[in-house]
Amino acid sequence: MNSTAMPPKQGRILGWIERTGNKLPDPVFLFLYLIGAIIALSVVAAMLGWSAVHPTEVDPDTGAKTVIAATSLLSPENIQKLWVEMPTTFTHFHPLGYVLVVMLGAGVAERTGLFGTAMRAGVANAPTFLLTPIVALVAMLGNLAADAAYVVLIPLAGVIYAAAGRHPIAGIAAAFAAVSGGFSANLFPGQLDALLFGITQASANTVFPSWQANIAGNWYFIIGMTVIFLPVIWYVTDRVIEPRLGAYDKAAGTMHEAGDETVEGPLKPDERRGLRHAGLALLAVTGLWLFMTFGPGTPLIDEAAAPEAQMTPFYRSLVAAFFILFVLAGWAYGRAVGNIKNHRDLVKMMADSMGDMAYFLVLAFVVSHFVAMFSWSNLGLVSAVHGAEALRTLDLPYPILLAIVVLFTAAMNLFVGSASAKWALLAPVLVPMLMLLGVSAEMTTAAYRVGDSATNIITPLMVYFPLILVFCQRWVKDFGIGSLTAMMIPYSLWMLAAGILLVVGWVAADLPLGPSAPVFIDPASLK
Template sequence: MTDNAAVAAVPQKGFLGWIERVGNRLPDPVVLFLWLVGILIIISVIASAVGWSALHPTETDPETGRQKVIAATSLLSPENIARLWVDMPTTFTHFHPLGYVLVVMLGAGVAERTGLFGTAMRASVRGASPTLLTPMVAFVAMMGNLAADAAYVVLIPLAAVIYHAAGRHPVAGIAASFAGVSGGFSANLLPGQLDALLFGITQAAVETVFGPWQPNIAGNWYFIAAMLFIFLPVIWYVTDRIIEPRLGTYVPAGTAGTGDVGERDRALTDAERKGLRHAGLAILFVIGLWAFFTLGPGTPLIDEAGPPEARLSPFYRSLVAAFFLLFLLAGWAYGRATGVISNHRDLVKMMSESMGDMAYYLVLAFAAAHFVAMFAWSNLGLILAVHGADGLRAANMPAPVLLAAIVLLTAALNLFIGSASAKWALLAPVLVPMLMLLGISAEMTTAAYRVGDGATNIITPLMVYFPLILIFCQRWQPDFGLGSLAATMLPYSIGLLVSGIVLLMGWVALDLPLGPGASVYIPLPTTS
């Protein structure tokens, strides 16, 4: 580990070296949010002193009948100071992403700790033919986003072993799987933990301006599924036509690629096969249960008395619980079959440990919650949204071009701030209300953010798994350095970014639904 760390620490020249040096100077995202709170306080005081304001887009003053004036409010006013200290517990606990992520992780943590995610990925890619090896690995890698960290630590080194066994360059396998897991971070056939996290932040951003808004965890379902099928041929082409020819013929060096990596390529045991069967039955049970709740007697997950466009609202809002139960029961069924779980105490212990893994997220959520809340108290979000919307309206930019610009902004910011939740908590309070005032839905803005968030993950050394991927490569090619990895992943990054923008612009131009009950455009919303 010492030698590998030394390689990763060698100063790099050029553009990538500049990104690394600048990014390393940034504080931890938690401290970054605290700095931003301080800056926000200063801006709010100045904005209030100079009388910065905007005309409310939808409300009128009851006395004059004219448009209501929104004025900037100082965060050092007595009311806001009291609100900060008195409401601190509720500001934190009412932060919407907190509940969504913790609930889903209670189940996903069990599925990960029993080994279900790792075994399922091994079973998916073993035995693939050399010709179809790359699309198979890329597909499983993008689906592996549901498994979070397990996809990085299991699938990526496993892909190297499989490529080597097929007579292909193992680093090409690492590149293809890394591009799928991290570059295609949002692409998936199913909504998952990331959807719960991002839409929780989207909800908080909407409510800072427009009042109560119910998020739909499936609001990007169709779009992220389309991303998977668009990204698949991109990763396939880049791997087989650009990266592998560039790497050349693989020549083994010493014992590279042996040890624990080889262990991950072992055949499935009878217990693991039994566990996968039992997990599959558990998944079918949860699907059947939700179908019964939706279509069965009483239809508890359908609002029969509501308007047609809102009838499925209870179903959408129940999907967080559905994924929690799906991961929990599938993980429990797999663990019982393989002997990892022997009694209920083992299950409870795994759930407790999964909450332990969320400790850093809780600290980050505390800082982000207060930044988002104080941004709303200052009225700066609504004022920025109104003036920003007026400026964009005056520029007369077509919606596809505007959203493509947001993708590029996100991709650039991602080079310096790796956390998807941290970036979205920074951008959402301004972007979401601003675009809603232009008639673009919160779901569409979230989808645009997701395109930009993944594409540059794979080229920045600031991405938390970047050093780990470098170590995986050095097991097979000891002279493989940080610049080698960045240069290898750059064609993927460009391909995913370009194809994602083309998909986004086409989607907006055709006005396709983003998910069940989620459209590109919305009527001008009213504010609270």
């Protein structure tokens, strides 16, 4: 096979994207610069008297709506708050607890090999004509395993396609499109939901302090993404990409090394036993949560609350449920295959998983202060109120408004790859602004997820892009960055179009996004 040639115009565009993106600072310093910018802006806004009338708060003495004024971050009160409350600002940052708790468990499941083995088992015996949809489905579910989906399933897909007599690059493309382009699609909430909804809550609380995040708030929507992305990836792979690749020419490529046991070979008896034990752990945790929800005392149901809020404790317990599930399933698998010999091995794996979160902790420290200082200055509230009024004046239909959010996010994703960094930047304005218009925080988060996923697979700034290129070059020596980008563009365009249609249709039909998570809200009810 010959390397796919890039048209000159595409090459110039991709080169500009790569050069521009590479000039951006690390996200940590990006947010430090943004903190400097909002400090300067808050001083100017306070001097100019920027203000807005709060749409829901009422002064108890006068009965008039509260006027919110921009506050300088260099005022004595805010300077004191910055230094005195710095530990609290960091430790009370909502995504921090959510992500660290889930990752404590997920680190065990990943390090024992459970995630990798489960993905191998999911695609190993797939029929040839169903190979693409099975690979795509397992890859989207593999997002629960974070990095493991990239380093295990994508090269494995190339091996399986080659063994089935199909082009291995097509398998890599399908798996990459599903893992990265379908980054938010899944059948279950997971680490990403904990991360995004933590930022959503911090942003919503700047205007509506009583609003609480629900980790299952996009559950139905991400199932919808899975259902709609699956046939898209199947069609693009089998009807667009693979015919263009043609038959694989072994002489022109580099055969995959047969001794690479990380992605090849049938499951060993101890791995099969480990999967059975992990399955029993899954059933046990599921049974425990069902018992606590419907059994005597119903500790996960607030029977004293209004009917629509009675399940709130259950939804908020899902972070703990994932932690327990990953720990027990990982431990059960690890004991069966011999990776965990005693409790010290388990503790070490949990400790090592926290080591992997070191960069996230640094980023979270800076982002937490950015979000907090944005709130202290009242710039977020003032801009959200005026932005909501401007959008209300435009009188755009809600589906069109949210489609614009998707497109804007997709474009921004070409330059800022981190899902959390990007959402921390956008959420403080988008979430409260759209809530003031009657669009739920869950719906805004869902629209963001669609845009954040679709263009992952076409930007060289995506952290795994070079790794995917190496996987391709194992099979085709001269496969270049332009070849990979050109191959993934059809997936990106089709998935973006399908995602926008999903958002527009979901809003138009006013379907629930998850349990107790509507598309629309009454802002006055969130005082």
